[in-house]
Amino acid sequence: MPLVIKDEYPEKLFREDGKRLDGREKTELRPIKMEVGVIENADGSAYLEWGNNKIYAAVYGPREVHPHHLAKPDSGILRVFYRMTTYSVFERKRPAPGRREKEISMVITDCLKPLLFLELYPGTAFEVFIEVMDADGGTRCASTTVAALALADAGIPMKSLVTAVAVGKIDDQLVVDLSGIEDKAGQADLPCAITWFNEELSLLQFDGDMNIEQMDEFLKLAKSALSEIYELQLQALKKKYIAIQEEVSGGNT
């Protein structure tokens, strides 16, 4: 007999002690682990574990564009391929890229584009492949974060990193970093990304209902969470090199 599990969400998204279902405070992030240079044959690569999300990103480029008609004579192009593996979600995901993947690829492309100097590489393409191995809410934010790391690891000149996080409303309370279940059962969900060289929003999507006054609160919450993740990104990029420095100098640097 096939295993059937219904889509059932708990009535309350907060526990008795006021914490969220996974034991987090309202403004607490899920545990994040980042690593760069994980894929040897890619020009740049990164791996991210964000709660239950497990995502790989690989960057290639600049290289020739195929199909050739996509190439622009006056600037390079950035192509992002966001894909989910069939086993990344509870019910098997069909392997063909669907509407959702196309949308997220486009959103991430627009988010990363202001960072790069595409006009210096006419007729070429930078390609970012994002593979979601395990998904549990907020994959578009996590993918953006890890794509920025992979681009930096590839040595492509860029103005700064980009960081993304989702904030949302569950049970009439504002929380940071929604998990999968909070995303589905909650009231509002607002993924946003920031480019650090001008501190501008590079991605802002919204789903749910809230009033305009809450928007400011949302963004304030997001900003503090974003700086926290940014620190982790910087550490992840430097860790590889600092480890070697310490190894050769016997831990004196």
Add this chain to the structure above:
Amino acid sequence: MSFKDEEQVSKDDNHEDEEEEAVISEEDSDLDEFEDEETTRNLVVPGEILTTDTKTYLPGRGTLLTPDRSKIISLNIGLKQTKKNYINVIPLRGFYTPRPGDKVIALVTDKNPVKYRCDINAKDDAVLKPKNTMKRGRISRGMRGGPPDRNNSNAEMYDVGDILIAKVLSADRLNSPELTTVGKYLGKKNNGIVISIDPPKIPRVIGRDGSMIKNLKNLTKSTIFVTQNGRIWLKGEDIAHERLLIDAIRKIEREAHTVGLTDRMIEFIENEKKKRGLK
């Protein structure tokens, strides 16, 4: 095209022994920036603020002055360097961009009657035209000043899969670069090993005034040819020496951002020689 005869092959082999000198000529003086005293071992990442004092410092290579002129930020992951009043970032990762005058190791990937196509580890394939393979000299004619003898032409013939040492004649961001194989040390390589490393770490393999490469050469008794596109041609006495040399170059690539690398490499090679029982 099978115009090449036996004589030409042996001719190629003859000038292999010139490589001893070839190495020295390869060191570009402006590329020893890794060893600069003012290069801090400070790692910076894209977007990191290098200085907010924009009055005294100017943005150099790998940096950007923000539009409001309040700070200079880094564009690469690399090492911060202050030279006079310029702030530079020496990248640790990156790709090769061909520039005129660079010597590169090229792999012939395609050929037709008018040009060869070569992979030079850049975004575009390079083009090598037969006229740029022509050695100077009298064009041999057939009997009684007839048409040029095609079988005895001065143009060198290459095949798909050949390894060439070539010079970049022209390169810009729009057109594919053009190569030449006419010149000292340039031409086809019939033996040896080619390995590739990250192009930004090439200056480190050469070292300040070629110090690193001299040590590598003397200690492993090999000939090395380092080119700007991140490829290194090497040939040693035997395979054991070549393996040692490759290990050494890989170690340089890995530890390119650390201090005192040359001394460490000498120590490494001497230790490894004892371990492996090499002379």
